[in-house]
Amino acid sequence: MARTIEIAPSILSADFAHLALEIEKVESADADLIHLDIMDGHFVPNMTIGPPAVASIRKITKLPLDAHLMIERPERYLDDFIRAGANWISVHVEADAHLDRSLRYLGENGIKAGVAINPGTSLNLLEEILPMADYVLIMTVNPGFGGQRFIESSLDKIRKLKKIIASNEYRARIEVDGGIGTENLQQVIAAGADIIVAGSAIFSAQKNADESVRELRRIAECQA
Numbered sequence: 748m749a750r751t752i753e754i755a756p757s758i759l760s761a762d763f764a765h766l767a768l769e770i771e772k773v774e775s776a777d778a779d780l781i782h783l784d785i786m787d788g789h790f791v792p793n794m795t796i797g798p799p800a801v802a803s804i805r806k807i808t809k810l811p812l813d814a815h816l817m818i819e820r821p822e823r824y825l826d827d828f829i830r831a832g833a834n835w836i837s838v839h840v841e842a843d844a845h846l847d848r849s850l851r852y853l854g855e856n857g858i859k860a861g862v863a864i865n866p867g868t869s870l871n872l873l874e875e876i877l878p879m880a881d882y883v884l885i886m887t888v889n890p891g892f893g894g895q896r897f898i899e900s901s902l903d904k905i906r907k908l909k910k911i912i913a914s915n916e917y918r919a920r921i922e923v924d925g926g927i928g929t930e931n932l933q934q935v936i937a938a939g940a941d942i943i944v945a946g947s948a949i950f951s952a953q954k955n956a957d958e959s960v961r962e963l964r965r966i967a968e969c970q971a
């Protein structure tokens with residue numbers, strides 16, 4: 748059974764020369780998922796890793812891999828990320844014209860199917876797809892980079908989505924991503940977030956990554 752609040756360290760801000768060590772630290776601190784930011788230089792102005800790197804990461808951790816696809820027409824690559832060992836996959840509502848097909852396909856392949864939404868995109872666009880989603884990833888910064896400032900209006904968006912999910916008794920959980928750390932974690936949880944992505948707050952903090960995960964967990968458990 749999943750914890751009420753799950754912590755998903757994003758390795759975007761980790762030291763890639765010592766990635767195995769970085770992942771080991773957050774795993775030892777009992778992180779729930781590893782969040783992988785996949786960027787193609789088109790959908791977002793940055794590039795990161797692709798399926799081969801995901802396959803290598805798969806070999807060094809037991810934690811579920813949560814692939815956040817910030818790529819154009821992600822449907823072209825679902826099989827590659829499934830084969831690479833991703834367990835959760837989210838596609839952006841702005842990037843995939845056939846969300847129904849993609850989410851169905853992920854579900855049929857035993858993958859947790861997520862739909863991600865940018866700060867400037869209305870929740871209305873999720874109306875038809877929401878019953879099928881295992882989770883909705885609300886971007887709380889504009890995607891592309893780690894270490895950006897949390898967009899405050901996201902709190903209302905999280906609350907609004909939480910209400911829609913509750914009133915329709917959908918199963919979708921809410922993942923939040925961008926600018927989240929010890930200073931605003933309570934607020935995002937109070938607004939309705941279930942899965943917390945944190946990159947720079949874990950990997951670029953003054954503390955070790957494992958201590959940072961433990962600190963986020965303490966705050967999350969007080970709030971939940």
Ligand code: DX5
Pocket residue numbers: 757758759760782784815888889890891892893894895924925926927944945946947948
């Ligand atoms: C941004 C990515 C995030 C990013 C979060 O495009 O989707 O997952 O790594 O990093 P922080 O927590 O530093 O905002």
Ligand code: ZN
Pocket residue numbers: 757782783784815924944
């Ligand atoms: Zn992300």
